[in-house]
Amino acid sequence: MALRPSPSSSWMSGLDFPNQLFEMGQDDYELYEQDDEFVLSVEMxxxxPDEIEVTWDEGVLNIAGEHTDESRNRRRTYHRRFRFPKTVADEDISARYRNGILEIHLPVVEGAVTQGTEIEIEH
Incomplete structure (x- = not known):
């Protein structure tokens, strides 16, 4: 007996609808810490650049973008939030967009340490 496609996959097969739509955003960024700053690179x-908005609010970096391609009648949106564990020098945050990559530098306040409580691990 041959397997029939499930109703959800058969109705989507005729549409020009990318399968990755629901998976997108998983590996679209790289975040690392170097030389007393966080560096975040996001593939967009x-x-x-005018379609991208980057905001900072109390330890949370918010990146939002909206692109409309009128020739294809398509609209793409991007939204992601990042919470940072250390105190960032708000005034010194910088961002640059080049060749489809948004790169943001978030300098850490000198001497800032991560606040928290050690959690005991049971054996």
Whole structure:
């Protein structure tokens, strides 16, 4: 007996609908710490710098973008939030968008340490 496609996959097969739509955003960024700053690189190909908004609010970096391709009648949106564990020098945050990559530098306040409580691990 041959397997029939499930109803959800058969109705989507005829549409010009990318399968990765629901998976996108998992590996679209890289975050690392170097030389007393966080560096965040986000892949956002096809966006113009004017279509991207980067905001900082009390330890949370918010990145939002909206791109409309009128020739294809398509709209793409991007939204992601990042919470940082150390105190960042708000005034010194910088961002640059080039070749589809948004790169943000978030300098850590000198002497800042991560606040928290050690959690005991049971054996």
């Amino acid at each position: 190909p096809g966006f113009d």
